């Protein structure tokens with residue numbers, strides 16, 4: 234509640250350049266509102282929001298089972314397990330301060346269900362150099378349906394500040410023929 238009541242004729246319709254800028258802002262709002270759902274279906278890089286509640290310790294157990302069933306090696310530099318899951322299968326990536334586990338090898342042009350979750354706090358999943366970005370939250374299993382369309386080694390970097398080791402938090406997805 235204001236101290237003084239405004240005069241009854243306080244509203245003045247915008248004129249001149251103010252009117253132009255209000256118009257530009259309005260048109261842009263409408264364009265963005267149309268583009269968001271359009272890009273979801275046309276852009277091929279948006280998640281359909283498939284996510285499930287999961288207790289962090291239950292997720293860690295699934296990741297351990299996944300690694301045990303699919304491990305093909307160990308990365309010598311980081312001592313992280315390397316897994317090569319079957320095409321069409323569920324793939325589990327675990328984020329925690331300050332690493333991603335495991336290193337994932339995928340086949341070109343095959344579809345996978347990539348599960349993302351965190352054991353501690355919020356992390357980011359930024360796949361480079363494609364610049365595909367998702368958030369990784371503890372308590373949520375976020376499932377991305379992905380089909381790699383080019384071969385190579387794709388670094389994952391954390392783009393949500395998560396503490397003192399954040400700058401060194403990286404992972405890897407390797408795509409092979």
Ligand SMILES: [Cu+2]
Pocket residue numbers: 356357391392393394395396399400402
């Ligand atoms: Cu981080």
